[in-house]
Amino acid sequence: MNKCIYLDNAATTFPKPEAVYKKMDLVNRTLAVNAGRGSYKLAREATELIDNTKSKLLELINAKRNAYIAFTPSVTIALNQILQGIKYSNSSVVYVSPFEHNAVARTLNLLKKRHGFKLIELPLQSESLEMDLDKMKYMFSKDNPSCVCVTAVSNVTGYILPVKNIFKEAKKYQAITVLDAAQAMGLIPIDFKELEADFIAFAGHKTMYGPFGIGGVIMNKNATLDEVIVGGTGSDSLNLDMPQPYPGKLESASKNIVAVAGLNAALDEIDIDKSFKYEKELTNYLIDKLDKVLEVKLYLPKDRSKHISIVSFTVDRMSSENVGIILDEDFNIAVRTGYHCAPYIHKYLKDKSSLGTVRVGLGRFNNKSDIDEFIKAVNDIIAG
Structure with missing residues (x-):
């Protein structure tokens, strides 16, 4: 065959890219230690690799001084940390695009059951299969948004959503804005400063050409999230509460340093x-x-x-x-x-x-x- x-x-x-395979193999053989858990040289080098990878990601989306990054094992976990970390009440109004993946849709469905908020689908023009921004504006004025969740690129139709326009309108109501960039980062331009996104979730293994096992949360420094997953961080270990400064508040457990290395190499290829x-x-x-x-x-x-x-x-x-x-x-x-x-x-x-x-x-x-x-x-x- x-x-x-x-x-x-x-x-x-x-x-x-071949550079991804080579970097992962090298790090797996020479640097596969627990970053942030020791003061020895290899642990410090692993931490430097993580910090360097985060710096490259922030540069990719023009967010050097405006955002934090917390690494996660996948974009699904990143979206869960974002959506479950937002504060809701039964009077909250959450909007979601009709193009959302179940990483968003199922999470919001679960949270709707827990909190009793109103979940509304953003309007679509059925003939063009594109967002209806005029109708959306009317809907926002009628039911003011508390949170708006949008994917950057549909994983079904390949449609590039007008995220900037949607978030700009949402911010007129001080809504929290959440972007799923799984099908977008590394392929289409994303400017964090212009986008007015509070949170972006990304996947290393899709359009950035990194490996499985690495995704993350990018959050505006003015935004806040409650912790969802807790555990060891290597710091303040006698305190039963998670460290409060970001991104540490969102980063429990050992980092997948081999996957981080693969993403680091992939970023150089973009x-x-x-x-x-x-x-x-x-x-x-x-x-x-x-x-x-x-x-x-x-x-x-x-x-x-x-x-x-x-x-x-x-x-x-x-x-x-x-x-x-x-x-x-x-x-x-x-x-x-x-x-x-x-x-x-x-x-x-x-x-x-x-x-x-x-x-x-x-x-x-x-x-x-x-x-x-x-x-x-x-x-x-x-x-x-």
């Missing part, structure tokens, strides 16, 4: 302008090819300039799962199928008859040849 054509980069980018331009070119190439297949239905925002890397589609009279199985078993092409852990958006896509969509997630290591092979496979499947 031919080499696998990997088109599931929205789940995790693969492969990683060129947002180059990556965006290349992936946009591939995305347009894929869409143009798929659009010519009569049996294929695409799910895209109307404004193609607000779209990157992720393309969802269905095939007439076939379940998405069956399409994915055939692509895998007969053509060695890896795609994702189903509902993609995104519970809200599918009622707009109306894709229940196909059991969700087939999702192609492009990355920097894909090329037009991959897409040509994929299109040929899709045509072969339809031909029977």
